[in-house]
Amino acid sequence: MRNHSGIGVKTLELRPISISSHNLNSWLQVAVKPGIEKLTLRVCHFKKYKFPLSLLSDGVRSYLRIFGCGRLKLIESKAPNLSTLDFWGKPKLVFGEALQMKTLSMFDSDVVCYARTELPSIMPNLDILHLCSTYEVVDTPMLPTRFLYLKHLTINLISGPWPYDYFSLVSFLDVSPSLETLSLDVSKKPMEDEFVFGHSPHLRHMAEDQHCHLKNVKITGFSSAKSLMELTCYILKNAVSLECLTLDTSYGCASRCSDSEFGRCGSFGNGLREACRSLWAIKNIH
Template structure:
């Protein structure tokens, strides 16, 4: 499913329309409404992919906890959040306190990948929620590259492409990972952090 506000629509309408849904891919070019917390469930959902593309409206990524709360059988979660680097409230802003939800263990979630990981406060809060509640989580991948996948090793030019403001945000994302996420990482979880090529872009 792909259109504006499709994430909110899917959370609100699909549990009753498609109760046996096992896999779901959502793509929204501009999600205006945060995902609501509702009592309805995706009891059979095992694989969830959500793509949030660039839009002008701010979005609270932490509201995606609603999908996790509604999907007790979820095994894989992939988030593609390529929004403009500064279209969010950074976790290093004026309100550093992280929100938390009531503990609700997720017994099947094993693989989580977030592409476009940034210092957005809601995104950091969502990741911390997953680390705390996904009791069998095995792999967590945080990709900070903001859509630039060309590396000096395969571009043929001897240097990676320019990241512009994305490089500045990648540095903040790495700082957010070190500050808020690494110390919450259970020993069983393999953390993979993907960032701009270290040969061409200094991140610290």
């Protein structure tokens, strides 16, 4: 390792099993050469680990992905050029400088509320935000803090023990004046008491606030759930530059046409019924 110049090696993966953090960093000092573009560390037994920042040259962006650490409590970074962060959990984030942070992906429960509450002050210059929530217990709060430069927002809501107020996502829209694309994937099918049917729906309204840059919106798992209808109506009324609105009534990958050898679309009928029900609700909106 010491005699290897690193020329031609672009990817390095280490899986230390029975090694101390000090010895691991000694290995890294030897193994990480200037030509390496991707470094993967699979550390499972450390309670606390400090990555040697000196290994990163001035020009390195230091993209960081942390996966499988559900009990992670703290991420502290002093890497000034870190621009992309991808992690699982809701740890406390301590960044000396996060002005270069442009892309963030989070996966855990209640990350939508967490992101709306914590991120604007920590990462003010985010451009791309991807949130994947296993369930949301708290609706998205209305707060004055803003995402001034956020252009692309993706939210995946996988499941949940009780109804979620999708209309509360307006909070993200109102504080993201530069937002261009919104993708909402509702993998959880709403409960029956969330649907709008059998009567003309009376929907909630908020003060109109024109969104001049929002051009593309896609809602996967769309249904006649009242809060989804309210969110969609808000977008139609306020996104003055909207070019494309896609409402997909299928729920998750299982409800789409299969690419298997049988070529069956198992729950296509359910999606079609929901599409008809949603269309009826849209026509009868007050």
